[in-house]
Amino acid sequence: MAHNLTNSEIERYSRQLIIPDYGIESQNKLKSSSILIIGCGGLGCPSALYLSTAGIGRLGLVDDDTIEISNIHRQIAHDENKIGISKAQNLADRCKALNSLVKYEVHNILFTKTTALNLIEQYPFLFLSIYCTDNVITRYLINDVCVLLGKPLVSGSALKFEGQLTVYNYLNGPCYRCLYPTAPPAHAVSNCSDAGILGPIVGMIGSLQALEAIKVVAEIGTCLNGRMMIFDGFDFLTRIIKLRPRQIETCLMCKSVLSRENLTKKDREEILENFDYIEFCGVSNYNDKSINISILSDKKRINCSDYKNFTESHLLIDVRPKCQFNICSLPNSLNIPFDDFVYNEEKVVENIRDKLGNEKSIFLVCRRGNDSQLAVEILEKHFNDKEIKDLIGGLQTWSKEIEPDFPKY
């Protein structure tokens, strides 16, 4: 059959070309397609590496972040010599070393309404974007832009030992918003830097995103649209669940696209413009990774250098989860995880009464200085004769300003 592959491409892709269900037709389609990968981290790395080596025509890589040492255990395209370098640029460089025939485009940007629509539109042959981003607002925004532009979205996510994978907005399958019409409360969302993630879990989900992308582009096999894979690597359980179809009556985005013919660029801009993502998701900005809150008045807080110089006897309570306390802690600190404050307030109070001698002060510390403030509010109700303060900025600030040898994680 007619195809546009050169002899060197035939040799390079031969092992996939000879699969009967794939064949040269699929390779042709891959070569003339573009894919945008949003997020060049744990999921984006394997997705991009495999799509590049498979011979996609054009690969766009989006990320505004730079490489940190704590990324490398899972973001397998990045290495020790590239700390501080742009993730999108480095991933493009790594892919280029694997397959220089692909056209790479690097976008060091944060996704907002304007950038999302403009960027995804720039891909005239774009068949899908793969998203691998760890914040809710970006997930809704990417989904909505894909619905407005009629592009499938291969979605992966992973946390701790678990992963989820599906293809949104493809054929009759639902979009992300069809499935989750209301955003979860902001405090119910945990990300990789707080909850943790194991490398092989994101590696597997990211690789399978590349598989689904190849199938969508080549129009072969049965994709996960209308279904979702749920993987629990801890107990090794996999299930494929059946999802609702596209919600043309109730989904705000699907409804607004299907109720009108031939949306213009201006229509799309208006639909996005009229939607307040920040309010919808209950977050403070588009880059809502680990925000630092400030709820206590200054007199209920102590900064790290004042705490260092505080010589009177006192009780120091570390409210981080036990597994984090086991990594490192300040001397003489007592570990009472914040969850216990929430779930078991009475017992926590009893425990603290037991430990308290003549100390007039109780100080609370956590990783970044957020939970410790909430813990102050809880303890104030029970110990009104004590001075109760939180250590501003937590152990991260302690390590930065007072004790450089204190482990960072």
Added chain:
Amino acid sequence: MLHLTIEFSGGAELLFGNVKKHQVELNNDTKWTIRELLVWIKDNLLKHKPEMFLQDETIRPGILILVNDSDWDLLGNLSYELNDNDNVTFISTLHGG
């Protein structure tokens, strides 16, 4: 008795003492729909923080309910009537990447 397997995943198990799988028996003198089951779970399995599980008498946003691996929306949502040996799973959507 109505025998159900109730499972939690994606982090929803944290609300239930980190136990992912629960086998429960319900008295089937009356009919059980998901609506009643949610209240029963809140009263009998949930440890604390009911607002992290239920909101406005339904599941809170971000948790997907499955009955025998099918989206509950395909089965009638809150009014789905439970059968003996049904598996009801609550999956919290993941956001990490």
